Amino acid sequence: MTDLKALCCGILFIAVPLFVYGQEENKVVSPSEQVQILQTTLDSLYIIWEDVKEPDSTRAMALFDYIYEGPFYSEPDSALVLADQLYAFTKGNNYDKGTVNALNLKGYISFRTGNYTKALASYREGLSISEKINYKLGTADILLRTGFIYHDNEDVINALKYYQRSLKIYQEIDDLDGVGSIYNEFGSIYNVKGDFEKALDYYLKSIAINEGLNDEMANSAQYINIGSLYLNNNDYEKALEYFQKGLAIEKKKNDKLGMASALSGIGNVYLEQQNYTEALDYLESSLEISESVNDVQGSASILLSIGDLYLDQGNNEKAIEYCKKGLALAKTVGDLGGQEYSCECLYEGYRAIGNINEALVYHEEMILIADSIQTExxxxxxxxxxxxxxxxxxxxxxxxxxxxxxxxxxxxxxxxxxxxxxxxxxxxxxxxxxxxxxxxxxxxxxxxxxxxxxxxxxxxxxxxxLPAEIAEELKEKGEASARDFELVSILFTDFKGFTEKSAEQSAADLIGEINHCFKAFDHICEKYGIEKIKTIGDAYMAAGGLPVPSENSVLNTILAALEMQSYITRRIKEKESSDGFTFEMRLGVHTGPVVAGIVGVKKFQYDIWGDTVNTASRMESSGAVGKVNISQDTYELIKENPAFRFSHRGKINAKGKGEIDMWFVEKI
CATH class of the missing domain: 1.10.287 (Helix Hairpins)
Incomplete structure (x- = not known):
């Protein structure tokens, strides 16, 4: 299955306090004493907040501190209610700086519980006010946390824009704590990109800043991120060391989200080591915490890790149960990566128990999601x-x-x-x-x-x-009408053993090889004047005879199909001599009527519909590796052409179509 390590552990973001508190010299106190000290502090803060004789700014700061030191980490729902109360108070008293802080806090609580829309709304309102009153620290903090949202949704381009704006302000006001937070995010970006050295360098820079500020408690996020980094590089001993260091700090802070992230990381280390008992213990503990604080995205990732564990053990029914729950949560927060992985898990689970129909449903959904990510x-x-x-x-x-x-x-x-x-x-x-x-x-x-x-x-x-003619119509009219075409040849390709290869190869190598082959197919389509329609995972679809009908469209589609198979044959020989890998391929062609047009009004795509498309797909799935399989209808249109040799296969049973006459075609 696809590597789940980065998906399930996640990248933990640093909390940037809006106020800096004085610290006493470190001294050893028992856990019970720590609880008592914290409760005394919280009681004092709440008394100040309720004292109407105190200045508005003092009351607002006391409530903010109370939220941040109390329910923020352990009871986010309660923290959000109090943050709304703080916002109403500061807004009603025209205390702009306090309103910025309240909106920043509201946004961060919403972000940590997966409500990105609400978080963005709070940040935008807060940023507008902070820039208006020239509140630089508030502006920098909101920019940073807005970057968190884009980063968490894998929009690194927009995340970097916000991080860079934030970093500039932090450096301008000499806020080392903020600079360290940015370094942590840069490390996370390099982590996802697979650049181990740069990621580790930025994480360590962030840790060094916190140590210089005598704030070891702020390093929990970095430790967990470094654990994720070592996990991605299969250094399980180091990964465990850092996850456990992060967990120890998160427990001291009683930060439930941080604890859940660290526990999930430890569970995934044991999962990679196939220590399933330990892995399940840690993952279930992580899930329990995430669900207790309504962390939807974290819960989705952990459910998928547990599903992965059960798949490894061959307990496919349990794997399906957990991956279905993970898919539902991933859809709730719009996590396309989580949805894609959930569908792959369900595909493999259903396939393993012999439920091919359900397996195909999730396989098709998986490749549609992958295609959607590319379109986006x-x-x-x-x-x-x-x-x-x-x-x-x-x-x-x-x-x-x-x-x-x-x-x-x-x-x-x-x-x-x-x-x-x-x-x-x-x-x-x-x-x-x-x-x-x-x-x-x-x-x-x-x-x-x-x-x-x-x-x-x-x-x-x-x-x-889009095809040139459709693009021109769209620019002139603002829309492009669907059209009927009487004679279109549909070409489908599919790589044999793609799922097995995906388990053996790295994602980069796998995508690189698919891209190499599809680029060659693009050039072949251009050479023969046929229209590429789309790619769906490892499948490639093209059509001859649209958007401009042509007398030679059937002939050109067959020539393109033969050249694609010839290219794959040569590619296999090249890879055999260099110990590389590529794919064997099936290819099918069918000819008939279709409807073609643009799907949707945003992120549109030129597509085709009709029974001809379904039959063409069956030609591919009923074909053979290294061959071009064509239908009887296509054969009738080119059978007199002396450039081709045909082999009648007889009637072949095609799913949903019954028995269909099929032919292999070769170039003489």
């Missing part, structure tokens, strides 16, 4: 280009307005002033203005060139998603 990445790039283009346009319009005003002014001056000496002066001015206008004209021309370049980039991206 493309859409983000398009949005970024469109935004950049609009900024350039706005700048250009302003420059042209400035030039128009200056030119009118020049004309008025020339009309009124006839004095010779003044005319000479005007001549000098005009000369200087001409230089200025020439400079501006060059700037305008350069800006237009940049806009044109960005427009071309945007259109090229659009053409990577």
């Amino acid at each position: 990445e493309t859409a983000i790039k398009l949005q970024q280009i469109e935004f950049s283009k609009q900024v350039l346009k706005d700048s250009l319009v302003q420059v042209e307005k400035d030039m128009e005003v200056q030119m009118k002014h020049q004309a008025e001056v020339q009309k009124k002033d006839k004095n010779r000496n003044l005319a000479i002066g005007i001549g000098v001015i005009c000369f200087l203005l001409a230089i200025g206008f020439f400079t501006r004209w060059r700037y305008v021309r350069k800006s237009r060139a940049i806009i044109e370049k960005e427009k071309n980039r945007s259109e090229n991206l659009l053409l990577n998603i």
Whole structure:
């Protein structure tokens, strides 16, 4: 199965306190004394909050401290209720700085419990106020925590934007605690990218800052993250060491979310070592804590780890039970990565117990989610280009307005002033203005060139998603109508043994090989003038005869199919000589009527529908490795072509279609 280590352990974010408290010299106190000291502190803070004689700022700070030192870690639901109360108080008393702190706290509690929408809303309101009153620390903290949300949803580009803005302010106000928090996030980004050395370097820098501030308690997140880093690199001894160090601190803080993350990490170490008894103990303890504080995303990840454990043990019914729960929670928080993995777990579980129908349902859902992730990445790039283009346009319009005003002014001056000496002066001015206008004209021309370049980039991206004719119709009309096509040849490919290969190879190697093959298929489609429709996991779909019908579409589709199989055959020989790996492939073609058009209004995609598509899929699944399998309908259209040799396979049973005449085709 897919590597679950990073998914289940997660990356733990650092809590950045909004107020800095004085610390006594370290002294040894018993756990019971610690509880008593904390309770005394909380009681004192709550008394101050309830004392209406105290200044508003003092009361607000006392309630904030009470929330942060009390229910924040152990009872997030209660903490959120109190944070709402703090917000209402500061807002009602026009205490802007306190309102920023309340919104920051509300957002962070919502984030830690997986409510990203509510967290973002709080952060946006808080950021607007903090920038208005020039509250730099509040601004930096909110920017950092907004980055957490994008980071947690794997949108690293936007996360980095917020981290960099936050880091700049922290450095400006010399806030080392904030700088250390940013370093921790940079480490997490490099961790996900697989750059062990850079990730560890940033984590250790963050730890060094906290040690310099004599704040060892702040290092729990870094220790857990380093544990995850070593786990990803299969250094289980080091991973356990750091997870346990992090757990010890989280227990002292009574931070339930942190404890759940550390316990999950330890459980996954034992899972990788196939020590299933220990692994299950730790994972179940982690799940119990996560569920107690309503940590939906954390619970989803742990459920998937437990499902993975049961799969390894061959207890497929239990694996299905836990992965179904994990899928439901992943859908609740919109975690596409968790959904994809859940579907893979369910596919393997149902396949193992012989329930092929259910296995196929989850396999199809898995590849649709994977395709959705790729489409989303493309859409983000398009949005970024469109935004950049609009900024350039706005700048250009302003420059042209400035030039128009200056030119009118020049004309008025020339009309009124006839004095010779003044005319000479005007001549000098005009000369200087001409230089200025020439400079501006060059700037305008350069800006237009940049806009044109960005427009071309945007259109090229659009053409990577849609056929040229459909893209043109979409640009002209704002929509593209679905059309009927009477004769379209549908080509499907599928790699044999992909699931088995995915268990043996690293994700990078697996995706790299698929990408290498699909790029070759793209060039072949372009060569023969057939339209790539989409990829679905390890499957590739193309069609000849649309969006512009062609007399040679059937012939060109068959030629493309044969060349794709020929390419894979050569690729297998290359890999055998270099001890590498690639895939064997089945390929099927069927010809008939389809409906084609654009799906949706956002993140759209050109797609085709109809029974022809389903039959073409059966041609592929009923085919043979290294062969091009075609239907009787396709055969009838090219059987007279002397360039091909055909082998009749007889009637083959195809799922949902009954028995269908099929043929293998070869090029002579």
